[in-house]
Structure formats: C-alpha cells, structure tokens
Amino acid sequence: MDVPSSVKDKAEGVEAELEQLQKENAALRLMLQVMRNKYKMLSEAYFRESNSQVPTICRGLTRFDLCEDQHSHKNIIPQLQLAANSSQVFVETEPRDESHIVKDGFQWRKYGQKVTKHNPFPRAYFRCSMAPGCPVKKKVQRCMEDKNFLMVTYEGQHNHEVNPSIGQSLPSPSSSATTSISGFPNSVLDNPLRYAIDLDLNLSSENSSGNGNGNDDDYNNKRSMEDHIAASLAKDPSFTLALAAAVARSFTEHPKPPTN
DNA sequence: CGGATTTGACCTGCGC
C-alpha cells in the first residue's frame, strides 16, 4: 500500500524540523557545558577564598568573569581580589568592530594596547579625559569565548560628573554594583520563564481561535501543539537567550559547594 | 595645528 504523498511530505518536514532542533540542542548543550565549567571554577575559587578568610567576594566576581583563562585557577584568584574600586562589565558589540569604543558616558583617551597571553584579541588601555587629573582607567578586551562581547574593566573613581550627551551610562566603580550580563534583556534576567509563559499563551490563543470547537481529535491537537512549539522554538533565536539566562539564573540561585 | 591614536620600547612585579 502506497503512502499518500501529503503524509510523506509532512513526514519529511517533521524530520527536517527534528534535525534543526537537534542542532540547536547540541549548541545549547555546548553552551551549558561552558557555563557549568565557569560556575565550577568560580565556586572553587570562592570557597577557597572563604577558607583563607580573605575579605568577602568583590564586585569583580559578581560580574562573573566569563572570558578569562579557564585553564589555570591561578588567574581566578587575582580576579577575586580586584580592588574595591574596580568593576567589570560585558558590553555587546559587533564582532567585526575592533574600535574598542564603549559609550559609557565618559570621554576616554587611549594610551596603550597590548596582546595578552591567553586572549588573541588585543587589550586596549584608556584613561578618563573628561576632567584633568581624573584617575579612572579602563581596559577593554574582546571576550575570547563570545566575540559578541567586550570585557570592560574600570579602575578608580571619577572626580567629576558624567556627561549624559556622550552616551549611556554603564556602571562605574563608584556606582553601586549590580550583576549585569549585557545582551540579556533585563526582563529575561528578572524572569527567565516569562518568555516561555508568553509563548504558551500565544499558542493557547492561536489554538482556540483556529479550531473554534474543542471536540477535535486529541492526537491531532497534541500533534498540532508540538508542531507549533517546534516551529516557534526553531524560528525564535531569543528562545536560546531566554534559556541561557534561565540556566545562569538557576546557577546563581542554587549555589552548591563543590564536591571535590 | 592641536588633539587623538598607534606602536615599539621601557618599567615593574612575579614565579621559577
């Protein structure tokens, strides 16, 4: 008995979708693995720090350093001991943009550039030039693991006010520190499940308006729902963003001491 | 022409 061509086409379509989802799944798994490694390293560093009774974790850690060398724990400890008046933020930029320009509300004068050992991207050194004698410096380097982000380290405190016409104000060392992962919308960070809820509501409304009656075959409904979900997830890149934020949030909300 | 940027040289701290 021949399989109807419409069914065959549908099956091929589903297979293609499945393949696409498997690829995305692999990418997400890789992302999760990277985040796990980072979390483990930071946890170890934190507990080591606590045991040695060094003053509590500083701003530098709350910016959790996604980009520093992961091969050696030696490089983590100095990060934890960043001076109290320094902070680190991540800024999303075009990977092709090599200008190291970050609009943070201040004027900066570049005074040096250096290629560091564990990052092929050059690190640029800036001094604040908005006011004479302002001691603030910043270092800007592209994140090795995610070229979309610039890692910006501020040192010192400004002795003048910010000029809002220059650009959006990023956290300065003198401001109160809040954990920021640039690129993740605040709403997603605040509630990573919000996207999923929105998606679910959309699906529900689509189904109710499309079918009209609630007496259709259960299997068809379920299948239709799965198709909708698969299509929505495959089409919308922000889903991966929301998922990554949710994973990150689960790490920060339920920290566990390392077992080793 | 003056200010900003580039870039090689130099300085400093740290580990071995």
Place this chain on the structure above:
DNA sequence: GCGCAGGTCAAATCCG
C-alpha cells in the same frame, strides 16, 4: 638573577 607577562610611556603618525 632571569625570563615572562602586564601595564605605561612617549615619539611618530593620523585626522579633523
């Protein structure tokens, strides 16, 4: 003491 890596200086160059 030596070598390495990060940070800074300053002369040369660029640009508006």
